[in-house]
Amino acid sequence: MTAFEVRAEGLGKRYGPTRALDSFDLAVPTGTVHGLLGPNGAGKTTAVRILATLLRFDAGRATVAGFDVARQPDEVRARIGLTGQYAAVDETLSGRQNLEMFGRLSGLGGRAARRRATELLGQFGLDGAANRSAGGYSGGMRRRLDLAASLVRPPRVLFLDEPTTGLDPRSRNQVWDIVRALVADGATVLLTTQYLEEADQLADRISMIDAGRVVAEGTPDELKSMIDGDRIEVVVRDAADLPRAEGIFARICAGKPECDPELRRISAPVADRVAGLIGVVQALRDAGIAVEDIGLRRATLDEAFLHLTGRRPEEAGEPVGAVRKVVPA
Amino acid sequence: MTTATRSAVPAPPVSARTPLARLRRAIVDGWTMTRRNMTHVVRAPEELILYFSLPIMFVLVFGYVFGSGMQVPGGGNYREFLLPGIFVMTMLNGLGATASGVAFDLSRGVVDRFRSMSMARSALMTGRSAADLLRALLEMSTLLVCGLLVGWQWRDGVGRALLAVGLLLLLRVAITWLGIYLALLVPNPDTVSVIVFPAVFPLTALSNVFVSPDLMPRWLGAISEWNPLSATVAATRQLFGNPGLGADSWPAEHALLLAVAWPVLLIATFAPLAVRxxxxxxR
Known part of the structure; x- marks a missing residue:
């Protein structure tokens, strides 16, 4: 069989003149987590909806779990689970009724569906709320119920579309634990996120997406090292000193300094770690600039994204929480 | 939560391949969705109470307040004339319930989950249609009792009365498919309500529900007579043996035929449109 559980070659999707997806390639080995990282509107959700058979595409080819997405959608559907950023459960039904219904619709008999629902409610810590309407659940509980609903039939491939958007840190960690457990059990996960930390934490490999295209692909470490390695970072005490400090960075460091006035922070890549650090410290002291914090650190995925696209993922695209449209215009 | 996924549940199913297996799957999944929609009624009965109270209110207001000044052509009790109209009005009121229910589903992620599962694609709509039919049966039973309480009755035997109920339910199925289609056109529950409710009342008033078309200006009477609602009202008046059968116009004389033809035509139009x-x- 194929070594890649999810494969896309040259996928394209247009809405009128807009290319939502453009020559999109993806290859996810079995049993790994692949992250799709990019700003809102980059095409992450479009890619997931196509691979999960919810959306038709105009160009290219895609297979999931060994089946052709366009020609054998029903075979694909029998082997996938999908959890989006909007909880896809029936809000009037209770948690238990939801899981039983999805069990039956996945082809389990009545008794098997009931047994599986009880099992999942226990595993996801929802026993106490089992008979309450899902509409009254907290955000974290709803997301867990949603994940449980994707697992009534253990899927070979799980699509997670921004699974932790809008969750508090504790609920987010719970979701991460569930995802890790799934992968330990052999599932393949395709995860979209705009949180670099999430991709860094969970994903074996990451595709960075911008304007419907993959702009970079690799392990988190590879992507970080695509930009100029180590950076030196300084927080000055007085924001008025920032322009002078920036001048010093520009003189000593290897690359263009990046300045964040709000945090009074400047950072820039350095070629020689030790010489660079000493040089900056000395120059700052000579200039009489008071420093609150100084250090060397590895580049973040955030910087990698900035480097590749010229934008931060949070800045680009439409605001978070934009109203979802069911029928694309 | 380390064993969150694996369990005794069997491996992914081979999806239904033969036509017979697909049909079986469509029925099983359709029934699951019917149960889902019926559970909604049980878990949120307020809506049902609203839909019950409206026709009962109309019986009281029109039957007793306006009814005193109403005429039935050919003579007869106005409340007996009115009740078949109220039955039809109740079926029509189901349009709002169907459309906003489907629109609500579509505005949430739950339909995405249904569509990403290997279930029968028809189940969402057949389940809705079947559940609404069961609901209509419940509403009809209540209204029949209510009618008997205010002095209405069927006069030509149980057989013809059941046939009349059958025609009412057929109309309800047609209205369900219209509602499903509307919701797919405008998948926003608030917008759908705004569209449906102002459309329902004039449609009822421009029929023979409250007033016989004979008593309206000629052009208005013609519109009323050809209104699909009027066909079912006239046919059920005929089958229940209630007064007010109307004048010697073609639609009035072929009420039974039209009461079957109109709903069938509506279903044949809107069911395929909704599926598409x-x-x-x-896309």
């Missing part, structure tokens, strides 16, 4: 629209969600 549902499939186009993947």
């Amino acid at each position: 629209r549902y499939q186009r969600l993947s």
